[in-house]
Amino acid sequence: MQINRILSLVTLFLGAAHLQAQAVSDLDYEGRQNYGLKMGLGINSMYGGKLQKPRPTVGFMAGLYIHSNPEKKPSPWGFQSGLDLRMRGSNFANAKATDTAINSAYTKISLMSLDLPLLVNYRLSKQRDKQIKQLQAGVQLAYNFNSVLYVGPQKRPLATATETYNSIKEWDRLPLKMYDLQAVVGYQYRGESMGYSMSMKMGLLNLNNNFLLRGLVDTDNDGVGDQEVELISPTTDPLKEKPGTPQMIGTWSLEFALVF
Numbered sequence: 001m002q003i004n005r006i007l008s009l010v011t012l013f014l015g016a017a018h019l020q021a022q023a024v025s026d027l028d029y030e031g032r033q034n035y036g037l038k039m040g041l042g043i044n045s046m047y048g049g050k051l052q053k054p055r056p057t058v059g060f061m062a063g064l065y066i067h068s069n070p071e072k073k074p075s076p077w078g079f080q081s082g083l084d085l086r087m088r089g090s091n092f093a094n095a096k097a098t099d100t101a102i103n104s105a106y107t108k109i110s111l112m113s114l115d116l117p118l119l120v121n122y123r124l125s126k127q128r129d130k131q132i133k134q135l136q137a138g139v140q141l142a143y144n145f146n147s148v149l150y151v152g153p154q155k156r157p158l159a160t161a162t163e164t165y166n167s168i169k170e171w172d173r174l175p176l177k178m179y180d181l182q183a184v185v186g187y188q189y190r191g192e193s194m195g196y197s198m199s200m201k202m203g204l205l206n207l208n209n210n211f212l213l214r215g216l217v218d219t220d221n222d223g224v225g226d227q228e229v230e231l232i233s234p235t236t237d238p239l240k241e242k243p244g245t246p247q248m249i250g251t252w253s254l255e256f257a258l259v260f
Contacts, residue, residue, distance in 0.1 A: 040257025
């Protein structure tokens with residue numbers, strides 16, 4: 001089902017790009033504008049050792065960009081920025097095939113962020129080529145405004161999968177730091193009406209903000225939480241983890257986007 005969604009989205013991108021190409025194919029792209037839209041998808045995950053068995057997941061992005069106009073400057077160097085909305089995160093291979101749908105094995109974390117890329121472009125093509133080829137490098141500032149943890153083989157949100165009481169005051173705000181900084185390297189092609197970009201991004205900051213989810217659960221079915229327990233497994237309690245367990249939570253992604 002996820003593959004069908006990705007194929008449908010790619011088809012939509014290509015269709016939109018084709019229509020725009022027909023509309024502006026007689027214009028010089030670089031002379032026309034130095035801003036536009038980006039839409040794409042990425043393969044995302046986490047690293048660092050704090051969260052066990054991370055696996056890639058697919059996320060999506062859309063945003064605006066603005067860049068210096070390389071045709072109007074003899075130097076091959078340029079600058080690009082913008083504002084992007086991203087869905088990213090990570091899967092985790094902690095659930096077993098025999099697990100019930102309701103259990104405490106965390107299997108996915110989803111993040112939504114508002115990102116500000118600050119990139120340096122280096123032009124590989126000639127100065128007045130209509131097809132601009134560039135290398136890119138820089139950083140991306142991210143504001144993680146939404147984060148949700150899912151448990152069990154069916155990846156149910158933790159807030160609905162367990163009988164918790166005062167444990168999750170904000171189910172969409174995990175104990176992860178709100179700000180991230182990612183290093184970015186990539187390649188960008190811009191034609192007369194559309195192009196594409198490919199990039200690799202690696203988080204430089206530790207997002208671990210005392211990542212431990214504990215709460216009261218009802219053990220005697222009287223409707224009152226009476227025992228405080230850790231709500232997820234494997235444990236993220238430093239006192240219960242193996243000695244020397246890393247406490248790092250970082251992010252990484254490989255991204256492909258169409259540029260309009």
